[in-house]
Amino acid sequence: xxRLNPSLVAGGVIVLLIVVTALVSFVWTPYDATLVxxxxxxxxxxxxxxxxxxxxxxxxxxxxMVGSRTTLFVGxxxxxxxxxxxxxxxxxxxxxxxxxxxxxxxxxxxxxAFPALLLAIMFGAVFGASTLTAMIAxxxxxxxxxxxxxRSGALQVMRTEYVLAAxxxxxxxxxxxxxxxxxxxxxxxxxxxxxxxAIAVLAEAALSFLGYGTPPPTPSWGRMxxxxxxxxxxxxxxxxxxxxxxxxxxxGFNLLGDGLRxxxxxxxxxxx
Amino acid sequence: MPDPTANHRPSDLSVAxxxxxxxxxxxxxxxxxxxxxxxxxxxxxxRGVSLEVQAGERFGIxxxxxxxxxxxxxxxxxLDRVTSGQVVVEGTDITHLPERRLRFxxxxxxxxxxxxxxxxxxxxxxxxxxxxxxxxxxHPASGERVRELLEAVGLSADAxxxxxxxxxxxxxxxxxxxxxxxxxxxxxxxDEPVSALDVxxxxxxxxxxxxxxxxxNLTLIFVSHDLSVIKHVCxxxxxxxxxxxxxxxxxxxxxxxPAHPYTRRLVSSIPTLPRALAGAxxxxxxxxxxxxxxxxxxx
Amino acid sequence: MNxxxxxxxxxxxxxxxxxxxxxxxxxxxxxRVGLIGESGSGKSLTALSVMGLxxxxxxxxxxxxxxxxxxxxxxxxxxxxxxxRGRQLAIVxxxxxxxxxxxxxxxxxxxxxxxIHDTVPGRRAARAAAxxxxxxxxxPDVLRxxxxxxxxxxxxxxxxxxxxxxxxxxxxxxxxxTALDVTxxxxxxxxxxxxxxxxxxxxxxxxxxxxxxxxxxxxxxVMYGGRIVESGPVNEVFTSPRxxxxxxxxxxxxxxxxxxxxxTIPGNVPAAGQFPNGCVFRTRCAHxxxxxxxxxxxxxxxxxxxxxxxxxxxxxPADA
Numbered sequence: 001x002x003r004l005n006p007s008l009v010a011g012g013v014i015v016l017l018i019v020v021t022a023l024v025s026f027v028w029t030p031y032d033a034t035l036v037x038x039x040x041x042x043x044x045x046x047x048x049x050x051x052x053x054x055x056x057x058x059x060x061x062x063x064x065m066v067g068s069r070t071t072l073f074v075g076x077x078x079x080x081x082x083x084x085x086x087x088x089x090x091x092x093x094x095x096x097x098x099x100x101x102x103x104x105x106x107x108x109x110x111x112x113a114f115p116a117l118l119l120a121i122m123f124g125a126v127f128g129a130s131t132l133t134a135m136i137a138x139x140x141x142x143x144x145x146x147x148x149x150x151r152s153g154a155l156q157v158m159r160t161e162y163v164l165a166a167x168x169x170x171x172x173x174x175x176x177x178x179x180x181x182x183x184x185x186x187x188x189x190x191x192x193x194x195x196x197x198a199i200a201v202l203a204e205a206a207l208s209f210l211g212y213g214t215p216p217p218t219p220s221w222g223r224m225x226x227x228x229x230x231x232x233x234x235x236x237x238x239x240x241x242x243x244x245x246x247x248x249x250x251x252g253f254n255l256l257g258d259g260l261r262x263x264x265x266x267x268x269x270x271x272x
Numbered sequence: 273m274p275d276p277t278a279n280h281r282p283s284d285l286s287v288a289x290x291x292x293x294x295x296x297x298x299x300x301x302x303x304x305x306x307x308x309x310x311x312x313x314x315x316x317x318x319r320g321v322s323l324e325v326q327a328g329e330r331f332g333i334x335x336x337x338x339x340x341x342x343x344x345x346x347x348x349x350x351l352d353r354v355t356s357g358q359v360v361v362e363g364t365d366i367t368h369l370p371e372r373r374l375r376f377x378x379x380x381x382x383x384x385x386x387x388x389x390x391x392x393x394x395x396x397x398x399x400x401x402x403x404x405x406x407x408x409x410x411h412p413a414s415g416e417r418v419r420e421l422l423e424a425v426g427l428s429a430d431a432x433x434x435x436x437x438x439x440x441x442x443x444x445x446x447x448x449x450x451x452x453x454x455x456x457x458x459x460x461x462x463d464e465p466v467s468a469l470d471v472x473x474x475x476x477x478x479x480x481x482x483x484x485x486x487x488x489n490l491t492l493i494f495v496s497h498d499l500s501v502i503k504h505v506c507x508x509x510x511x512x513x514x515x516x517x518x519x520x521x522x523x524x525x526x527x528x529x530p531a532h533p534y535t536r537r538l539v540s541s542i543p544t545l546p547r548a549l550a551g552a553x554x555x556x557x558x559x560x561x562x563x564x565x566x567x568x569x570x571x
Numbered sequence: 572m573n574x575x576x577x578x579x580x581x582x583x584x585x586x587x588x589x590x591x592x593x594x595x596x597x598x599x600x601x602x603r604v605g606l607i608g609e610s611g612s613g614k615s616l617t618a619l620s621v622m623g624l625x626x627x628x629x630x631x632x633x634x635x636x637x638x639x640x641x642x643x644x645x646x647x648x649x650x651x652x653x654x655x656r657g658r659q660l661a662i663v664x665x666x667x668x669x670x671x672x673x674x675x676x677x678x679x680x681x682x683x684x685x686x687i688h689d690t691v692p693g694r695r696a697a698r699a700a701a702x703x704x705x706x707x708x709x710x711p712d713v714l715r716x717x718x719x720x721x722x723x724x725x726x727x728x729x730x731x732x733x734x735x736x737x738x739x740x741x742x743x744x745x746x747x748x749t750a751l752d753v754t755x756x757x758x759x760x761x762x763x764x765x766x767x768x769x770x771x772x773x774x775x776x777x778x779x780x781x782x783x784x785x786x787x788x789x790x791x792x793v794m795y796g797g798r799i800v801e802s803g804p805v806n807e808v809f810t811s812p813r814x815x816x817x818x819x820x821x822x823x824x825x826x827x828x829x830x831x832x833x834x835t836i837p838g839n840v841p842a843a844g845q846f847p848n849g850c851v852f853r854t855r856c857a858h859x860x861x862x863x864x865x866x867x868x869x870x871x872x873x874x875x876x877x878x879x880x881x882x883x884x885x886x887x888p889a890d891a
Contacts, residue, residue: 161385162393162401165451168349169405170378172371183395336752440839441610470609470840471779472855475823475833482831497753504826504833541757546827548785549809554764557757557786 008259011194014252022068031059033066034217042235051241054227060238063219064245070220071201071249074135078200079193081139086146087189091177093147094154105151108144116141116203117210124212131204131214138203142196149192153185187260194257198250205246221246289363291459291491292325292348297357299343317343319515320357327458330485330492332506332523334499334538340515341495345463348493349383350374361459379409382452384481386464388444392436398422398447399432405455421450425480442473449480459491460484466501478505500542503527511535573638574599575741575773576621581633581645583616583625583797588844590629591616591797597873598741600638603767603774605784605805608794611843614777617794618745620645621775622662623652638740658688661734663763665746667726670733671718677729678714681705684736704732707769708762724755731762738770745777760787781824785809790874793817796841796851803875811886813870813877816852850880 025033030050037057045052051060093104120137127133157163163180171179207213208222216223221242228238299318305311317340325331335341346352348359350366358367361377382405385391392401402418419429425446436444445465452460462481466474482505485492496502502509503523511519511526511534519532530536541557574597583591591613598604608614620631623644635644640655647655656662664670672680681704682697691697705713708728718726727747734742744763748756764787767774776787784791784805791808793801793816801814812818822834838855841847847854853863858881867878 160393161387161391164346164351165383165385165391165448166404166408167351168378168381168383169451169455170375170408171404175408179396180393184393336754440842442839471781471824472609472820472836473839475835479832479835499753500826504831537754541754543757543760543780543782543786544827545782545785545809545821545825548782549806552786554757554761554786558761 005259005262007255008263011252011255011257011259014248015256018068018072018249018252021065022072025062025065025069029059029062029065031062033058033062033219035059042231045237052235052237054224054238055231060224060241063224064221064241067219067221067224067242067245068249070131070214070218071204071245074131074138074204075197075200075253077132077135078139078142078203079196081136082142082146082196083189083193085140086143087150087182087185089143090147090150091154091181091185093151094158095173095177095181104147108147111141112144112148114141116199117206120203120207121210121212124207129212129215131218131220134204134207134213135200138200138207141203142199145196146189146192149188150185153188154181157181157184191257191261194253194260198253198257201246201249201253221249289327290324290360291327291329291362292323292493293358293360294321294323294344294348295358295360297321297344297347297359298355299340299347299352300355317515318347318354321512321515321517323510323517323520325491325493327491328489329508330494330506332502332509333493333495333512334497334502334509335512336497336538339512341512342463344512345383345461345493345495349381349461350377375409378405379455380457381459381461382455382457384445384448384452384460384462384465386467388441388448388468391448392444394436396435397432398434398436398439401436401447402432402451402454405451409455411455417454421454424453424484425450426476440473441469442477445469445477446480449477449484453484453488456488457490459493461493461495463495464497465494467496467498481505498542499527499538500544511538575602575638576775577634577636578617578621579634579636581617581620581631581635583613583620583629583631585629585844589797590843591620591631594633594794594797594799595873596792596799596802598773598775600740600773601767601771602790603764603776603788605788605791606775606777606794607779607781607784607791608777609779609840611796611840611846612794613797613843614794615745618662618743618775618777621743622656622660623647623649624662654688657684657734657739658690658737659740660743661737661739661741662743662745663727663730663734663747665749667723667730667750668718670730671726673718675717676714677716677718677721678702678705681729681733681736684733688737690737700736701732704736705729707766708732709758722755724751724759727751727755727759728762731759731766735766735770735772739772741773741775742767743775743777746779747776748783749778749780756783763787781809781821793820796846797843798851798878800852800879801877802873803871803877807875811883813882813885814852814879815856815858815881815883817877818883819855850878856881 035058040053040057041055043049043053049059051064053059089104093101116138119141120134123133123137157180163176166176166180204213205222205225208220209226213222214220224242225239231238297318298320300314300316302312303315321344333341333344343352347354354367358365361381364376366374366377399418402421406417418432422429422431427443427446439447465481466477469477494502494505506523508521509523509526510517511532513534519526519530519535526535527539530539540559543557576598578594578596581591581594582589594617606614606617619625621635621644625631631645633645637644637655637659639659642651644652678701681701685691685697685700691700702714705711708731710725710728713721713725721729747763748759751759760783776784778784788805791802791805792799793814795816801808801812801817808817809821812821819836823836836855849864850867853859862880867880869876869878871877
């Protein structure tokens with residue numbers, strides 16, 4: 001009945017591709033992604049090494065495949081942290097009285113004004129650079145956007161007459177939040193999650209590039225990019241493949257977010 | 273008199289106690305600040321409203337958008353607070369009661385809203401929507417009771433398994449009414465319940481409300497912008513304008529001989545078939561003096 | 572007399588659904604015609620087809636001719652339609668906010684409407700005419716105001732002034748007062764009637780409100796399920812309806828009767844495109860028989876008639 005929109009399909013396919021790649025990498029990669037082989041340094045793409053090898057003779061395709069795990073892991077944890085804290089905060093801000101709502105949203109703005117990467121670098125400096133610290137820092141930095149989107153959605157739900165009817169029947173605020181508000185902002189959460197996912201993937205790559213993200217030898221797209229720097233003119237392919245992987249992943253999650261937004265938009269739904 | 277039917281819990285109300293008494297209620301809303309130095313401006317939604325509704329009465333409130341009628345309803349239902357004044361429901365002053373002591377009100381007073389689209393949670397099954405007030409108030413929400421309610425509002429029993437968007441506007445309004453009746457309330461407040469409905473369906477819903485009010489001996493407060501609908505349903509009416517009640521009286525009298533200038537203007541503005549067929553033009557709607565249609569104009 | 576608007580066999584479809592079927596109607600010069608119907612009746616789609624404003628995936632066939640325009644409006648391209656719209660043909664929609672440009676002063680918008688079609692000699696004349704037009708809808712002081720500074724009723728009057736700016740031969744009003752309060756409605760209705768009378772423009776007035784049509788219009792068309800089921804002079808149709816739907820509708824809206832129980836039409840209005848074949852009303856009609864599965868032919872003339880196999884008996888029209 002309902003026609004699928006192209007961005008939903010395209011985004012879904014790209015994201016699915018990344019997920020499948022990550023899953024496959026657990027059981028099979030062409031080579032061991034961390035195997036250093038001085039005999040096969042800086043090989044051009046060939047039938048035995050589709051994407052070539054890097055300066056330590058590691059297979060680039062295998063690294064990209066294993067790196068997709070890091071990317072997904074980063075996205076899931078960062079979005080998880082942001083959603084678990086941001087969604088309740090947003091709903092709370094929508095349902096509470098004027099002044100406490102002000103307090104929540106203004107501290108939210110404060111966090112929003114703080115650069116996400118700077119926060120992650122600070123975390124890295126204090127707790128030591130690791131994938132997990134980077135992810136948590138990115139997650140914390142994504143809380144405000146979640147809280148904002150969810151608050152505006154929850155405000156709309158709070159104004160509906162079914163919430164009024166529930167209050168008139170004597171429902172307390174917490175059950176209203178769980179039974180009425182949360183299910184009706186679920187679509188917003190999904191959309192925001194896919195957009196934040198893309199941001200987290202990009203941030204992890206940037207952090208790894210700067211040396212504050214995933215430490216070696218675990219493969220990460222961002223660090224592959226950083227290591228390719230010195231060969232940018234002699235072997236640009238080393239930058240192209242991880243760069244493309246990052247661009248594709250970000251594009252995929254953004255398209256998915258756009259597609260979900262269109263799909264859930266009630267105004268568009270009414271026209272059908 | 274306390275009602276002896278099974279639907280009503282025994283009550284110790286004295287005969288003289290009105291179901292609802294509103295005394296000099298004022299409600300101010302602060303507007304967002306426009307200046308750091310000056311205090312936030314205030315909108316006065318209600319400017320000293322007083323009314324009494326007797327038990328078993330069908331009471332209408334008529335007024336145009338922004339007149340304060342919705343605010344007044346919410347205050348009576350304790351969904352909003354007064355700035356000053358007093359609201360007494362069935363002898364209990366609810367003006368400053370905390371939510372946890374409002375249980376009697378939550379059981380005895382229920383609402384039906386205007387928008388059949390927004391009054392039902394789109395993510396809940398009809399069965400759960402109707403059972404919600406029962407669950408909240410700790411009554412066993414039996415499937416039997418839900419079926420009984422669906423039947424009372426003229427829907428089939430299998431309607432409970434479906435979602436609100438699978439119903440038409442009129443059917444959704446029936447579901448709203450079933451939900452309101454679930455906790456066996458004594459007072460029903462209907463806020464523009466037929467304004468969003470097609471004419472051919474409006475009559476069905478008006479009949480349904482009328483029948484249920486009779487059968488269950490409910491006190492009805494019916495709010496509408498449409499005086500002809502109020503006149504059809506209600507015994508007594510209060511006319512609101514700009515946060516005040518400008519006129520109260522038996523609906524027939526107010527409709528036939530409005531005393532306040534605003535009511536006169538309101539009544540004369542209403543286009544009706546008999547008036548139009550008797551030759552009333554749009555200029556007559558503006559005249560401010562309602563002309564009685566000659567009898568027998570509508571065969 | 573040559574009619575201003577002649578619609579013939581208009582059919583509107585969206586994908587596999589037929590939303591308006593075989594609608595034919597005419598509006599004579601200076602005539603005020605009402606088109607009444609409930610949700611899903613196709614009344615608004617009919618108006619949009621006449622204007623050539625149907626959404627992209629909605630398809631219209633048939634013929635729409637307008638006096639003074641030498642081509643059919645159905646199938647005409649946007650360039651030719653835009654020369655007609657706002658000139659010979661104007662429309663007032665239900666929602667006045669979206670009909671006005673929020674970033675332009677009201678006076679400029681009215682003046683521009685005339686400049687687009689070159690009906691005034693220049694900017695100064697357009698400005699003077701805009702002042703005059705807004706004065707006629709009793710808004711003398713809003714020239715420099717932006718739409719958001721006006722109330723709903725004021726905005727609808729601006730839209731009306733815009734629509735009447737070029738003295739159209741036909742004004743279409745689609746539920747123009749549904750979003751307004753009843754006292755404001757009275758004023759806007761009166762301004763519409765005076766506006767078309769002063770210009771000898773014809774009016775096609777679309778609404779669900781029987782009493783409004785009876786007050787504003789001379790002739791009425793009743794739509795249900797995408798078809799015109801009855802038409803005729805207002806007094807005849809409302810005092811002696813022949814189609815069972817019209818009869819039921821009038822009875823169900825009669826709030827004036829002393830009886831607390833209203834007569835009702837059973838069932839619900841089906842969703843658009845899901846009306847039965849044959850007589851579109853037969854699933855809700857107490858008089859329906861087997862023959863109603865075939866489409867009822869039109870009885871009577873083009874100006875007074877109905878499409879019903881079991882019509883209500885004709886009454887002598889009341890001498891009002």
